[in-house]
Amino acid sequence: MASAALRLGIASKGRLMDQTGDYFSAHGLTLKRLGHERGYHGAIEGLDDIEVAYLSASEIAKHLQLGRIHLGVTGEDLIRENMADADERCHFLARLGFGQADVVVAVPECWIDVANVADLEEAAAIFHRQHGRRLRVATKFMNLTRRFFAEKGFASYRIVESLGATEGTPAAQTADIIVDITTTGTTLGANHLKVLEDGVMLRSEACLVASRVADWSAQNQAAEQRLAERLLA
Amino acid sequence: MAAESVMRFEALAEQAKGIMAIFGRAGYEHVAPAVLQPADIFLDQIGEAIRSRTYVFTDPDGQELCLRPDLTIPTCRIYLERNPRANREARYAYNGPAFRFQHGKPDALRPREFRQAGIESFGVADREQAEAEILALVQEAVRGAGLRGFVLRLGDLGLLHALLEALPIPKRWRRRLAASFWRPDSFHTTLRRLATPASPIADASVAALTRELDPDDREGAEQRVGAYMEAGQLTFIGARTLGEITERLLAIAADMRARPLAAEVVQTIESYLTIVGSPEAAARDISKLASEAGIDLGAALDRYSRRLQCFRKAGAGLQHAHFAADFGRQFEYYSGFVFQIEMPGQGVAGQIAGGGRYDGLIASMGAPVDVPAVGSAIHTERLLAAREGA
Numbered sequence: 001m002a003s004a005a006l007r008l009g010i011a012s013k014g015r016l017m018d019q020t021g022d023y024f025s026a027h028g029l030t031l032k033r034l035g036h037e038r039g040y041h042g043a044i045e046g047l048d049d050i051e052v053a054y055l056s057a058s059e060i061a062k063h064l065q066l067g068r069i070h071l072g073v074t075g076e077d078l079i080r081e082n083m084a085d086a087d088e089r090c091h092f093l094a095r096l097g098f099g100q101a102d103v104v105v106a107v108p109e110c111w112i113d114v115a116n117v118a119d120l121e122e123a124a125a126i127f128h129r130q131h132g133r134r135l136r137v138a139t140k141f142m143n144l145t146r147r148f149f150a151e152k153g154f155a156s157y158r159i160v161e162s163l164g165a166t167e168g169t170p171a172a173q174t175a176d177i178i179v180d181i182t183t184t185g186t187t188l189g190a191n192h193l194k195v196l197e198d199g200v201m202l203r204s205e206a207c208l209v210a211s212r213v214a215d216w217s218a219q220n221q222a223a224e225q226r227l228a229e230r231l232l233a
Numbered sequence: 234m235a236a237e238s239v240m241r242f243e244a245l246a247e248q249a250k251g252i253m254a255i256f257g258r259a260g261y262e263h264v265a266p267a268v269l270q271p272a273d274i275f276l277d278q279i280g281e282a283i284r285s286r287t288y289v290f291t292d293p294d295g296q297e298l299c300l301r302p303d304l305t306i307p308t309c310r311i312y313l314e315r316n317p318r319a320n321r322e323a324r325y326a327y328n329g330p331a332f333r334f335q336h337g338k339p340d341a342l343r344p345r346e347f348r349q350a351g352i353e354s355f356g357v358a359d360r361e362q363a364e365a366e367i368l369a370l371v372q373e374a375v376r377g378a379g380l381r382g383f384v385l386r387l388g389d390l391g392l393l394h395a396l397l398e399a400l401p402i403p404k405r406w407r408r409r410l411a412a413s414f415w416r417p418d419s420f421h422t423t424l425r426r427l428a429t430p431a432s433p434i435a436d437a438s439v440a441a442l443t444r445e446l447d448p449d450d451r452e453g454a455e456q457r458v459g460a461y462m463e464a465g466q467l468t469f470i471g472a473r474t475l476g477e478i479t480e481r482l483l484a485i486a487a488d489m490r491a492r493p494l495a496a497e498v499v500q501t502i503e504s505y506l507t508i509v510g511s512p513e514a515a516a517r518d519i520s521k522l523a524s525e526a527g528i529d530l531g532a533a534l535d536r537y538s539r540r541l542q543c544f545r546k547a548g549a550g551l552q553h554a555h556f557a558a559d560f561g562r563q564f565e566y567y568s569g570f571v572f573q574i575e576m577p578g579q580g581v582a583g584q585i586a587g588g589g590r591y592d593g594l595i596a597s598m599g600a601p602v603d604v605p606a607v608g609s610a611i612h613t614e615r616l617l618a619a620r621e622g623a
Contacts, residue, residue: 084285084336108471110462112439113481122484125412126477134277146281153419155280155565156412171470192468197435 004215005051006223009063009072012040012054016206019098020073023206027231049223058082065089067214071224077103077181077204081141091210094232099206101181103141105148105199108170108177109192116197117152120177124156127176138162138175141201145179148201167191208232241617245348248617249328252350252374256326259370261352264325266307272297274306274598278566286333300332305608308353309595312604319600322356328613343581344614350374351588351610355595361536363607364570364590365543371586371609372549375574379620383574383585384553387512388560390414391569391590392519395533396505400498400526403491405484410502415562428499431488438465443486446479455479501526508558512541515556540570566591570607576619585619586611 010031011017024031030045031052042052053069060074061082073096080086107114114123124135135157139145142159149157160175167187169175179201182188188195208231210224257263272289288300301307304327312323328350339345352370357363368385375383393414397407406427413419434440442461446454458479462469469475501522508518516537523530544551561571571589576582588609595604 108469108473110467110469110471111473111478112436112442112458112462112467113478113485115435119481122409123473123477123481125408126480126484127473130474130477131472134280142284146285150282153413153416153422155282155416155419157281158276159281159284173472176471176473192470 004217004219005049006071006220006227007051007053007069007214008044008227009053009055009060009069009074010042011057011060011074013056016057016074016099017054019206023073023096023098024231027233029230044227047223047227049219050227064209064211065213067211070211070214070216070220071227072209072211073206074209075099075101075204076207077101077141077144077202079207079209080202081144084143084147089212091212093208093210093228096206096208099204101183101204102200103144103179103181103202103204104188104195105201106167106178106180106182106188106193106195109194114196117149117154117199120196121154121156124154128156134158135177136160136175137177137179138166138169139179140166141179144201148179152198167193244617245613248378249348249350249613251377252611252613253326253328255374255377256350256352256370259324259366261324261326261370264308264311264327265329266301266304266311266327268301268330269298270301270307270310272299274310275299275302278306278594278597280565286335288332288334302333303331304329304349304351304610305353305591306594306598308351308608309355309598309606312353312355313595313598313600316355317600319356319595319602319604322354324352324354326350326352341614341618348613349610350613351608353606353608355606356604357607358605360569360590360605360607361540361543363605364540365547365549367588367607367609368544368572369547369549371574371588371611375585375611375616378616380576380585380616382576383619384555384577385551386560386573386575387554387556388558388571388589389533389537389556389569390561390567390571392530392533392537392558393505395530396502396523396528399523399528399530400501402494402498403487405487406494415565415567417559417562424494424499424502427494428496430493431485431491433489434485439482443482443489446483446486448483448487451479451483454483458482497526501528506559508556510556512551512554512556515558516541519558561589563587564589564591566594566597568592572609574611579619582615582618584612585616 010020021031031042032045033039033042040054042054044050055063057074058078060072061079063069064072065083083089114120127135137145137157138160140163145159162169166178166180168191169178171191275283283302287302290298292298308325308327330346331349332346335343335345352367354363354367397410409423413423434443446457455475459475504522508515520534561567567589569590573587574585586609590607592603592605595606
């Protein structure tokens with residue numbers, strides 16, 4: 001590694017970046033970008049032994065997984081989606097109280113016979129006999145979905161990867177049900193979908209996360225401690 | 234592993250040559266299915282669980298492809314391609330790489346790239362005979378390669394289906410139990426749930442609607458459900474039809490009225506699943522269980538006994554065979570006889586070969602009729618390692 005400094009991953013754009021910046025400010029810390037305004041390297045004023053890496057929210061999860069950054073601020077949903085063994089590779093230091101989003105299973109409202117995941121299994125069995133295929137689940141959370149349904153004992157489904165406008169897929173019949181994030185449920189309702197009773201997979205929010213597989217020199221541990229003292233005060 | 238040593242590569246090639254010669258002499262035609270396969274077929278037949286252990290990717294045309302995780306389904310595709318009407322017997326043999334993602338570090342016994350040598354027999358109407366042929370041939374192949382001291386684990390999903398058929402269980406519950414058999418936890422949850430009174434529908438208005446539906450008047454029931462949705466201004470979207478939703482509500486209504494599964498029925502199923510022992514002793518235990526439960530497993534038990542006779546005649550050694558009633562839960566597509574050749578006490582590394590009957594698979598892949606099918610594959614790296622360890 002060229003640099004031995006403690007590396008902190010921060011979202012490089014969008015609401016998550018703004019809210020992270022606000023959170024740092026509220027704790028008396030100022031994030032600044034180095035070089036030009038859209039550069040990807042930064043620093044924290046007054047904490048010279050920390051390098052800030054501006055990354056996309058899901059890249060932060062991948063970099064934590066590989067130990068390329070020591071710390072990161074990103075949504076728990078993205079960490080758990082990108083890492084099957086998140087608790088082995090990472091340590092969730094704190095939930096930061098912003099970026100709340102629930103990852104939920106939603107089905108058409110007109111499925112009045114389906115209230116929970118167990119109902120889904122039985123509806124899927126009838127569906128398979130009628131249509132000769134499994135129920136299709138549109139989602140970008142392929143791993144979370146697979147783990148959740150495996151725990152619940154639901155197997156008769158196929159995932160259709162969906163990277164945008166997921167909530168419109170049942171009406172368009174490109175999928176039958178969805179797994180997506182929701183904050184208020186308004187978008188789901190507008191698309192004639194309802195959340196299953198036991199269909200909340202994860203109540204996610206932004207977290208400060210440490211990589212267990214990064215190189216933790218004594219100097220980095222000290223830097224992490226100084227940062228955590230300020231951030232979590 | 235970046236590469237294999239020359240010695241290992243040559244030893245595997247040599248071993249495969251011997252295995253394929255045995256398969257060839259027995260009339261199995263050598264086929265070479267494509268390494269790249271459409272992901273669809275595997276996801277449909279085996280389910281999403283396979284994604285976590287298969288290399289699935291999207292090609293530049295947006296098609297989902299995978300590196301084949303085993304060679305059975307690719308070989309079925311060859312059979313279907315050559316016999317679209319699925320009305321002919323065929324016997325195929327193959328040897329080639331298969332690919333599986335390994336969580337954590339892949340090692341010599343859980344490689345992510347390994348070679349499978351196997352045989353598949355399609356369309357042979359005499360099922361027990363075909364099963365004996367496969368079992369004897371695979372044993373001959375591993376023995377020919379030099380494997381000694383292996384044991385045979387046997388199972389029979391046909392017996393389980395016969396047991397569920399014979400017990401007093403409503404058809405829709407039987408279907409549910411059969412569908413969850415290959416997921417043991419889910420099977421036991423379903424069994425326990427059916428043994429307790431059905432819990433009422435939480436939504437009061439849906440519960441009221443469900444109570445009013447007349448099971449003998451499908452059309453009327455469907456109209457009522459449609460009217461309910463209209464009154465509630467529920468927009469109808471998706472591929473599920475009003476008929477399907479009605480069918481399921483009627484099933485819920487029937488569950489509410491039905492008496493829960495009797496404790497003796499649950500007990501019989503659970504006792505059955507604990508049966509283990511030599512193939513002959515297991516047969517005796519199964520008949521005893523059936524007569525105690527007052528049910529007739531006649532035809533399925535006859536097939537079981539006939540299969541053992543066929544095995545003996547075909548020279549498939551049964552002196553180290555062990556039957557387990559709950560064996561056969563690894564793949565949803567197995568439908569009857571299942572087996573595994575194991576080196577005792579070696580865990581996964583000792584699982585040298587496995588196989589079984591999968592009669593529904595070819596039809597669900599698009600054949601116009603069900604095709605009797607049975608096959609087996611040898612994990613050739615494990616076979617080599619087990620021989621070297623011996």
